Amino acid sequence: xxxxxxxVAGKNVIIxxxxxxxxxxxxxxxxxxxxxxxxxxxxxxxxxxIVEQPHPSPRLSLDCTMEVHKDGILVATHxxxxxxxxxxxxxxxxxxxxxxxxxxxxxLADRHxxxxxxxxxxxxxxxDFVIGxxxxxxxxxxxxxxxxxxxxxxxxxxxxxxxxxxxPIMNSLFLWLDKTSCxxxxxxxxxxxxxxxARRNLLHYDLDRMAVQVTVPYGxxxxxxxxxxxxxxxxxxVIYSGGHYPDNGAQFLPDIAKRVQDSNPxxxxxxxxxxxxxxxxxxxxxxxxxxxIELTGYVATERELDKLMCQCVIGLAPYADxxxxxxxxxxxxxxxxxxxxxxxxxxxxLTPTSREVKAENLGIVTQIDATEMADAILRLCGDESLxxxxxxxxxxxxxxxxxxxxFSKAFSLMxxxxxxxx
Numbered sequence: 001x002x003x004x005x006x007x008v009a010g011k012n013v014i015i016x017x018x019x020x021x022x023x024x025x026x027x028x029x030x031x032x033x034x035x036x037x038x039x040x041x042x043x044x045x046x047x048x049x050i051v052e053q054p055h056p057s058p059r060l061s062l063d064c065t066m067e068v069h070k071d072g073i074l075v076a077t078h079x080x081x082x083x084x085x086x087x088x089x090x091x092x093x094x095x096x097x098x099x100x101x102x103x104x105x106x107x108l109a110d111r112h113x114x115x116x117x118x119x120x121x122x123x124x125x126x127x128d129f130v131i132g133x134x135x136x137x138x139x140x141x142x143x144x145x146x147x148x149x150x151x152x153x154x155x156x157x158x159x160x161x162x163x164x165x166x167x168p169i170m171n172s173l174f175l176w177l178d179k180t181s182c183x184x185x186x187x188x189x190x191x192x193x194x195x196x197x198a199r200r201n202l203l204h205y206d207l208d209r210m211a212v213q214v215t216v217p218y219g220x221x222x223x224x225x226x227x228x229x230x231x232x233x234x235x236x237x238v239i240y241s242g243g244h245y246p247d248n249g250a251q252f253l254p255d256i257a258k259r260v261q262d263s264n265p266x267x268x269x270x271x272x273x274x275x276x277x278x279x280x281x282x283x284x285x286x287x288x289x290x291x292x293i294e295l296t297g298y299v300a301t302e303r304e305l306d307k308l309m310c311q312c313v314i315g316l317a318p319y320a321d322x323x324x325x326x327x328x329x330x331x332x333x334x335x336x337x338x339x340x341x342x343x344x345x346x347x348x349x350l351t352p353t354s355r356e357v358k359a360e361n362l363g364i365v366t367q368i369d370a371t372e373m374a375d376a377i378l379r380l381c382g383d384e385s386l387x388x389x390x391x392x393x394x395x396x397x398x399x400x401x402x403x404x405x406x407f408s409k410a411f412s413l414m415x416x417x418x419x420x421x422x
Contacts, residue, residue, distance in 0.1 A: 014141070135157075153185045314346055
């Protein structure tokens with residue numbers, strides 16, 4: 001039995017998370033739910049309860065669900081739709097933002113499912129771990145420690161910044177919830193060291209009196225069945241994957257495409273996703289006479305998105321430094337996926353992940369500037385020796401990366417911390 005199996009085998013786990021699931025399938029925007037499920041299943045956890053709270057997407061039901069997995073088999077799915085009148089926002093009015101009513105929905109759903117577990121699955125008690133993605137779920141796990149006979153509470157955050165909202169009241173509430181979660185949880189899983197550093201040095205949390213801070217970077221499994229040899233790829237396709245939002249740098253895309261088109265018409269851009277800047281991109285496409293971009297719209301499944309990525313040679317991550325960006329502190333999830341698909345990365349300096357790109361020669365890191373990003377793409381496409389070397393480095397790194405070693409290390413560190421306390 002491996003070290004991580006020793007920590008997880010026979011355990012009972014609840015995962016509280018936000019997700020996008022349609023017809024039983026989770027989209028690429030659902031975070032690390034599938035990797036957590038696969039990890040706990042492979043390590044022989046006994047019960048795995050996955051409580052899912054949908055984002056305000058116009059395509060999805062906003063009802064919360066709970067999957068019940070026993071010994072690696074899905075045995076039941078429960079739905080919570082109490083007080084639907086409160087949270088069922090009309091699809092046409094749903095926006096990608098924080099809704100207080102949906103936070104209330106999450107709290108009510110957590111309470112409902114916790115009580116359902118105690119009533120219908122008493123053999124699953126005690127619960128060994130509650131993993132709460134974001135603060136509200138973490139606090140609900142704490143409030144129901146006694147009911148669940150809870151042994152360990154994990155505050156898991158991968159979308160964090162000290163300036164989460166431009167509204168000062170909302171931001172103060174966010175920081176209070178974050179600090180309280182750190183105080184009440186047993187462990188805080190952070191996607192980068194930068195988050196713990198900011199809590200200590202910028203927000204002045206006394207981390208010695210709070211949850212043990214554990215760095216759990218975002219994993220991405222190498223797409224071995226989809227990644228092709230470099231010589232089999234069309235030269236040259238660049239993909240931008242993500243929502244069309246200012247934080248993601250979507251506002252730079254038309255100017256990048258125009259400069260590249262003027263210098264090298266062979267380079268083509270695939271722009272996935274949609275958002276508030278989609279209209280601007282389409283307008284600029286007409287104004288600039290762009291013939292080198294394809295807007296795919298929303299890509300429904302991770303598999304479809306992977307196939308698109310693996311047809312390309314460069315992954316573009318033009319992150320911008322906005323007031324409320326989470327990219328300065330979090331792991332570059334988009335960039336991790338690019339690497340897993342064998343893509344050479346062109347990124348701005350904003351994210352901690354960009355340091356790896358630069359240090360390990362996985363692509364080119366630029367300042368937050370459309371001209372610099374375009375020139376980086378042109379340089380790679382004009383120097384295939386450089387492109388090949390970067391791609392070799394990317395694939396070597398991607399093959400050694402993955403969720404299992406990341407989660408295994410996290411549980412080993414948690415076990416060591418618990419032993420030190422005892």
